[in-house]
Amino acid sequence: VDRKQLAAQLFLQLTHQEHVLSRLTTEVESKLAELWYQLLPVNELGKESNFFELGGDSLLATQLVTLLGQHGLSGKQPLRTLFIHPTLADFASTLSLGETEQLAVLVHQDEQRFEPFPLTEVQSAYWLGQTPGMPLTCGTHYLLELQGEKLDIDKLTWTWQQLVNRHDMLRATITNDNCQRVHEYSQKFKINIDIQQYLHLAQAQIAIQTWWQQSNSEHLQQALSIKVCQYGNGDNYRLAILFNYIMLDGYSIMLLLKEFATLYQKQELSLPDISLTFRDYVTQIKSNEQTIKDAESYWQQRLLDLPPTAQLPMVKEPTTMSHSLFTRRSHNFKAEQWFAIKAAAKQHGLTPSILILTAYAEVLSQFGGGQSHTLNLTLFDRQNLHPDVAHIVGDFTSLVPVAFSPDTSLSTVEHAKKLQIQLAEALEHRAVSSIWVQREKAKLVGRSAAALPIVFTSTLGMTDDLLANTFSGELPSFTPGGLSATPQVWLDHQMYELNGELFISWDAVEDLFPESMLDNMFAQLINLIDQLVDVNKPFICQLPESQQQVRSK
Template structure:
């Protein structure tokens, strides 16, 4: 019997087969795989393995004939689209990024020409998103004009005011998704250099895609006649190939893995809220930034390597420890953002699109574990989860909502790591990264970390009105202090995790507990008897029936 026919027959009978580490694994109803079928499996093992691996790792096929045909959204795109509605908690906001990049000088005409070349090159820069849940690439769009604010010769106050107006207009936009474009590019000129202001809806491009665009833009600015490598596939081609994975046995295994764990997944971190209650009427995000300089960052990476840990896991563990210091419960689920570009084609890393996925990481009570042990526990859980990523975190949250209600499915505390994933600019680049901020529906705190030659960059993008004043500053300072301690003190890795309280809280607690005073003499009731003796006619008790002296 041919291998393909045998595989089809066994699947129709309820036999599940999958490749694992070069071996053929199966799960079948008891008694179904008799001696004859087992012999057939052994005979066709290599052919069946090849068929299964092909099914689980489909090749992206270019389909130019359907180039502009609508195609489905990813789970994350769907969540972004629905989450922006005001009917959802922490909604009424788009998933959006804003960033400023500066150069010593730029030619506005060259910038406009280069950006329009990128619009023509990358399909998702011409994409629109339909409200019913599909996306399509427009076959042609108008030439995109570059808006310019010429602030050369302006005073410092005039420059700051003009830049602030640009930021207020661009940094937290809510684009109508069915109308092109879902981005905005402006330029401001000053005596100190020229700045490009980027605003982009994350429905069309993730962080890595934005970095790719910046690098290609700079290449075209350096050489307007440069030829970029041709793209043989599109984001649409990739996404349809990725969706075919959902039809394979691996997706079923991943689904079983998560559904078996859902009832044990704890809620999100229960962080303090303002005494007056949350104020989310006007959705605004604010960025709190910090940095671990290159020397302590290199020391921290070296210490992590000595203990068999990745730098990303170490930073994640420090973030978890910080959340545990302020969370009502030490066990919680943390929402992780993943840059999930599956290697389905050699050009996948050159595409612009939203490849984002999310995963829920179960964080347990450390119960006295030292930092190294807790980091290893988190790493082991994360790697196991990533082996089952075809059933996405969005699907997990939907199932939590179905079983426990919508509030239980809310996972607004996020960790996003791009450590080691930076798409570096060329060594000759003169661009400088300036102000930036992101916002995401259903998110209240997003810790974003990335590294480069200057060290570890830490950004906490926070929804305003959700936390008490000063809380985020205290938490971020404690987080950075924990990273610095791990970089400088080897003993910190072997001690139970205990992120210290901010100095002002320690002072207040010491003052509140400073109750030392001379011990009184006499009995507890002696004071009452003395008062009665001195003031026998003073009122002592008043009730509905009268009063007593």
């Protein structure tokens, strides 16, 4: 049976199936429907409408919960409840009408634009994690590579200079007192691109890797660096762009690439003005004191129940390694395969991210002795409190811990639904982050035992259409390669959608693990993802013999 083909057919049936929708009858249902219309690509809603079947995901769910309070709707643990009761009528029945919640109003403070302001919790962790003497130190960088036969260096330089002038965080540096400061326009932030000539592509790739390793070994502050390698007869180019995670999160990088492609191809175009800065956002966003207190209480109660990170076999003790050298494994699922997986998720009211997270957690458990474990999940937590929040660049990253307990009696969909509910609870209490949780747990079990160095990062639902059909024509195209690095991280799973395909990569500290283990783990993940089109069965997988031998030792 071709499961992918069956799932693709099912997705088409679900997409084009005409549902008989019952008319909304209560004021709460009508108010809720108004919010769903804002968030979901739908023209008609009824009592039976399912938030996740209509394209909702965890990101849209958190945005919906924020909107509830603004429109006088409230309920107990609404995010968790939405995942349990995703139909409009069922979810509406858990809500009540009350007073409209007054949220913060963000305003641009031009007179303070170039004054220092505090690092966020994650920025501070990234910066301090690079301190000499710390284990597994490295830069916080994301390397992107593009390749093509045409590249206008003058136009490339001009375009990126426009973006540096446009976005404050491309001109930011970190001060000695753990703050950051945006600088006014100056020669210091003038884009200079040096072109190097090489005989062939392999030499260009080696040069980029050497440049990457050198840059990632230094305590660099600049948000952006660019290297151009020209090779062959002079008409071939390899373009490498190095982004600094301290200044830019994953969504910000995608946004910059979108604007770069737009301006490079249409220099006469003027991008819309941005009336807010990252500094405005960071200094004005304040969590409710009761919300913080509730989150701290929730995580305090869970400290001893949270299992440790996956107990993967290691050949080196992480605390003895002074510097991290990352390597990458990557795979992309073609549109048909990815379409089928999304069909399976939609059929069961799951988000595609949760299905992939379930497979990832299962692989970590298998290679970690079949034990329960906790991983760090990356959030791009932009609160939609100003029309331009989605247009500014910066590091909006936060982290939440998510635990996984393997159970062979559960089907894949049952595992995923269990994980989805847990994620909803974690998001309900994201007012304190995983960094806080690890710090508190370290007081009980020690720093090493409390650390969560295995990460899951997904921009699905955020950037799916942002770069669609953008890099075309005279622009170089995305190419295999690239890499990322984060201090004190062992393994980072990353994924995004582009032009209908799913791209997955693992960036890991190779020297920590037994030879070939990461290859086997990644192959096992791809195998499990292939099985996701039939989620009513448990995962079918077996630990490779070589890894069974490692485990037995």
